Amino acid sequence: MLLDTASLYFRAYFGVPDSVRAPDGTPVNAVRGLLDFIARLVHDHRPDALVACMDADWRPQWRVDLIPSYKAHRVAEEIEGGPDEEETPDTLGPQVPVIEQVLDAVGIARLGAAGYEADDVIGTLATRATGPVDIVTGDRDLFQLVDDARAVRVLYPVKGVGSLDVYDGSALATKYGVDGAGYADLAVLRGDPSDGLPGVRGIGEKTASKLLDQYGDLDGIRAAAADPVSRITPAQRTKLKEAAAYLDVAPAVVRVARDVELPDADLALPRTAREQDRLAELAERWGLGGSLRRLLTTLAG
Template identity: 35%
Template sequence: MTTKRDTVMLVDGMALLFRGFFATAFRGNFMETSNGIPTNGVYQFMRYFLDATDKFSPTHVICCWDMGSKTFRTDLYEPYKANRSAPPEKLVPQFDLAKEVVEAFDIPNIGLENFEADDCMGTLARQYAEDHDVLILTGDQDILQLVDDGIRVAIMRKGIGNYEIFEQQTFVEQKGIRPEQIVDLKGLMGDTSDNYPGVRGIGEKTALKLIQDYESIDQVLEHMDKLPKGVQKKVQENMEMLHLSRQLAEIKCDVSVGCTLEDALWQYDKNAVEEKFAELEFGNLIKLVN
């Protein structure tokens, strides 16, 4: 009889909070406590979070966060993510508030200056996947490059309780390439949401075909003479940006973060959580905590 492996759930805190804020703000539902503290993002964050813990039944949970907009990627390429506007005023106080609610569940909040939450999740996922099953909860497709033996990704879709699960066995069927090829794909096509161009004039369709035909950017460059003249020209004219875009796309899995699984055990003091929910006037959420 095989024993069931533990499941470590890594939560992309920023992805859940932003998604929660905009989902409720869109409907004009700006919740505030009687003291005037905005809470709509944190409230929806918790709804997503509790739905996921209920659905995936993790044994351990860790929440990862970005630590500001300046990272080694902005050092490499100043316009990286520069297209994003500042967070709405009502969201700003909710960053710390969300972390406080996570702490009330006795879950570690992990983040590292100069790196993104993705890099923390990548590093922790690789560490834990040796002996445990890892599930990453996010809304961000960049994370798909981490799918591996023992590492699944749950991409949140519209609404609550809708997830698209990606795992190694079915990945090629879903995306047409292997997880590790996502980095090369993005090197070629760039990423408009992260604001780096890849090879100008090469879109997703062409980039996907190139990776399917030649496996990697290195192989594409090795077989330049076989490429259509138009593609050759675009690649040659954007060679520096091609390599830089690939570097920006790659999640670092060797940053200096760590967390003992003992600290991440999904086991909380119900009274502490109820107290925090009461303080934030989240009466409706208390019944979701068992």
């Protein structure tokens, strides 16, 4: 089981009231919400391995070089020579190191790679896996990894982190009319304002799905646009030609990397806490109470 950690703690933050606080009054709603969510995931799915995948760089320069608008609206501060600082709620930022410390003390593997997003870590681990994989994320971009032949599916949180929609090939086809590989092409065409991706003007999700059904993939659509006798409409032909420069680079930005070099780590689901004394200190300092106890009890079970 692969966790898109930042996506999940953002959802926990907004799904759990900030009245959930440490003894000193510091909000810990994201920390406790994430721990409760992980406990439910383990209880319901009993994975053999569990990895908290991290954004070592939430806006990699190589993606920005290709599309400068990529996540530009979410930059809080530009950092020369390093990852830019992402805009986050004031009371969430201080909780992220606590989340990392607690996961480490519990013994849940955390993996990231310099110059890559958590999506790329997930893509690499999913590609390497020899058995079924559940990807837990609130980011639709990772639908591109769904693969029934390899038993890779996405568990997509709804209502904060209260419940999950399961996306396998059938669910993806029903919702978007594409398979996992096709979803990346659909995302390129549709664009995504939340990531600063413009898409092709005038081609939304439904039109993108229809074009992919007709022409197979993005290359097929572009070939049809270049073919004067194809049945693509004149308006679509014009829009696709106008977007040629974007379409040349967008696939490399949208598609997750699958060959990231990752550090060696024990990915097995822990049964007992790795650092019990450290965990006890963190539990007392941050008032993690029942959330941490539930997670540890679930792991032991």
